Amino acid sequence: QVQLVESGGGLVEAGGSLRLSCAASGRTFSGYVMGWFRQAPGKEREFVASITWSGGSTYYADSVKGRFTASRDNAKNTVYLQMNSLKYEDTAVYFCAAGIEVTRYTTAPMRYRYWGEGTQVTVSS
DSSP: OOEEEEEOOEEEETTOOEEEEEEEESSOOTTOEEEEEEEOTTSOOEEEEEEETTTOOEEEOTTTTTTEEEEEEGGGTEEEEEEOSOOGGGOEEEEEEEESSOOTTOOOGGGOOEEOOOEEEEEEO
């Protein structure tokens, strides 16, 4: 059974940093693309970043480019999202997802097969 478990969320002041983790289990993820998404209250879920499990190639939403960095540790079956220079508008529940028939440029949530339950990130202004 595939499981994606996010951690690392919390409350941080604007300008601060957080690192989210997503521990993946239940299958081999080589060939998958891992995506990070977020959803703020009253808003649709939106793409944040993606990383290919095999090669580590990444892609970012314009809103986070230059501030967020996705990475992965194959040995630990874990992907990360380093978030720097956080802004109030980054406040949301952050989810990781895994997709097989996608590329790193795939931003539509419905294209990703497996999802974690999310972790709350709150940035105080």
